[in-house]
Amino acid sequence: MRVPKLRLHRPHLRVSQSQSAFASGNARWTNLDLDPVPRAGRLWGPLSFISYWISDAFNAATWQFASSIIAVGLSWRESLGIVALSFFIISFVIAANGAVGSIYHIPFPVIARASWGFWGSYIAIISRVILAIFWFAIQNVNGANAVKAMIGAIWPSFLTMENTIPENQGIETNTMIAYLVFWLVQFPFLCIHPNKVRWLFVAKSIIVPAAWVAILVWAFVAEGSGALFEQRPSVSGSQYSWVWLASMTSVLGNYATLSVNQSDFSRYSRVSAKWQLLYIPLLPIIFTFISFIGIAASSAGWSRYNTASIPWDPIELISHWNSRAARFFGAFSFALASLGVNISANSISAANDLMALLPSFIDLQRGQIICGVISWALVPWKILESANNFLNFMSAYAIFLGPIAAIMLWDYWLIKSQKYDTVALYQPETNIYRFNKWLVNWRAVVSFLVGVVPSLPGLANSVNAGIDVGVGVHPYQFGWLLGFVGTSLVYVALSYAFPVPEALVDRAVLADEVYDAGEIEGVEEGGVGMGEREGRGPGLVQGHGGVGKEKGFAVY
Template structure:
């Protein structure tokens, strides 16, 4: 058996989009041809159910209740937040469903080739940090699983200094989860639909079973009798701040939903299903977290509410229940880590160095960061770090706004898919940078910077400067929209305003002599017609 020798550069077969512009693309960044679009309606529903099921959703209400709000306000905030962000996710997801390119490529149409690096780097920083943290969360579930099978595992002699923020069994669990996670990082996104489908069936059944246990054992606990402890302006600012925090948790996907919608084989209109679907899913799963955690506090007579589901499950007497309960949360962490973090980071890494990085290599780099960033030490030694990561969403609101409004209002849905791979084409702007987008981005982010600094270091007082940050995503989104639209209309880029859109299928079908995934054009046209008819 002969094995291919590993090469430093990634493979890029001759394609219409790489012809003369190989510096800007590779096989994974090219538009997805028809015969490789495998995601249907069921796949996207399963993907989003999978994405909603994770420990963060379970704990959405915890921070809000801790600062004086009740479960009613908490669930209302979750609903409104996802109603808002789902509109943006649908708007930007539709671009990927129409042009079948990933987020880093589509960003070139609104930011310019070099300007797009602002959006790409902003996104990849968030992705790699959250990947590391979600990997650590998954390892905590592994600890509960192993402890249920082998109770002595929880009492292993610790040889790691306390200042490191992790124990010996915690390090072993992190290694185990990383090993389990690794094979999934090597699988093409088209072939991961089964993982999201499995998670969307297994985890909801388990969570609903936990909800039934909560009401059967204690009626849901005493949390439902809680009263609001804040009022006046403090109540209003807390409401806005928590709304921004919830939006921030999924602001990333409002930017790069096209990384997944590019694989769609169904019409663009199906992207609209997120608007009613996401608020319902996330609110219901957040309610399960509230009811179950409250029931645990009452049932086990705890001084504090066990918001961490792994802590809650550690009190269960039945070892089989502990194991399977923790298994569902480990599966939840695995699914959301791939869907929201590793694949997104991989596309960004590939766009930064397409000659050397593809999606698989990008995911390997992301996995390496899970160890390099030592998330256990970050969480143990820097309590404000997670505040900063949520706050980082103030950068993503402006990016999402620029991409959405550039496509729907400025360009009127008319992009040239081939020009997004040609740096000297219609999207070259000024030396590869659309200064309108950069100015709008700065205007959208600047008001929130004082509050962002305070969230990282509370000893730095910024006075009333904290308030813009408390609704930073919304402020940034709308301020950026206003500035970008104004500048784009006052200083239009006429060469980028085309009369007819150029879709990737037209390029694939008309560029004679170009090979697509090893298939000659004539055979390719026949095969895609067959696939297209069967999909319909």
């Protein structure tokens, strides 16, 4: 009797990809995860988005906003005012760019092609992915510190473990162990699709707020308002103004990422784009409240434990608690907070960007895993050594994203009159978003440089204080606002002065038209031109110079 051979499925370097109706035979620009989300995959409703933002807001960085601003010379009043104003401003941009994803159900890297061109979009994508991985790494440090406190509450000698890592490395052995533990616990979540991971946000939006409100109650019971509420600004004159602007730029920088790529999540929406307007009142309220918790808790800890400096790091505050159970559960809330925000704001965003760079080899799951692996090489614990370093990093984070957000916002809502051709965003052959033979919109590139260049001297000075740039440091101190406004003016002016008629389509072409039709007429090599709608039914695209009809595309 012949025993059949057992066939083992070897892992493939290339990602699994059916023939895409949007790629039209050219897999260079998409894969299954980059294609528009079909109706069956749109599972995010109002509860999902509300819990997502509550989950995203409750993290150690938000706690540290106001307290780190106080550490550089302002009072608690100015701190809360800066946080409220910053999120009021950024909420409009998040809502506007997020609405595009909920209408067209496509991610940020694909939307960027409409304003930057196919190859030009890589400027925005690479800028975004670098910062996403950096922030992922920083949240790993926050999570590691929380895990360290949790282990220390169970095993106190862990906190006094002998350090075998050189002091100049900026991290101790027990912290590195905690970093590894947090990373390993986090790893399975990097393999979960956004439609399923939304339940993590729901759980976090219940557990973490409850824990932090309990800490707020403790703060007022322990020390009332605390000495911090009696402090006045320690800076004045022009220095006060520049510190104020620099602090606002730092707060804006933290969520400048989602002002660019909110569509990576809103693409899964099953509800109207109008729900994105919920962010405008919601975000300033939530983030200001969390910052207030950070101020109250830091103030109580400063007064109660007579610390030499304000414990703006919440884990430092928790370490003073006598109750080991309280230390464990308090630290657990911050570990969960870091885990949730790392998935919601960083790993999924980085994965979308990495997919767009190499769609044949990277899907959403692989992209998240790559993000997690690369984060080890960034030595993020050195960024968080002090309040000033934290603010400097956040400022640097913002100067690149303000211009990108501005270009995308005005391109859709003003220049293109809220009309994109979804099919053309996957097919440069249609000539709609080609711009030129290099597939780059020079208007976006020039506008981006105008928004970024003025802040570069200040960025160099923040990285190396030995580089004296004089007054050149000031543009950097309000880099997000300067970049956003400057880029907006230049991009709109260039787009009207040098219009691209092919990109101004007569009507919006949505993904559902293609999915409903189940077929698409593609442009053959015989010639390409501006795509037209010939009235043959939804989703059928005809190009001048040669038309070929291809059927049998998989609809998923």
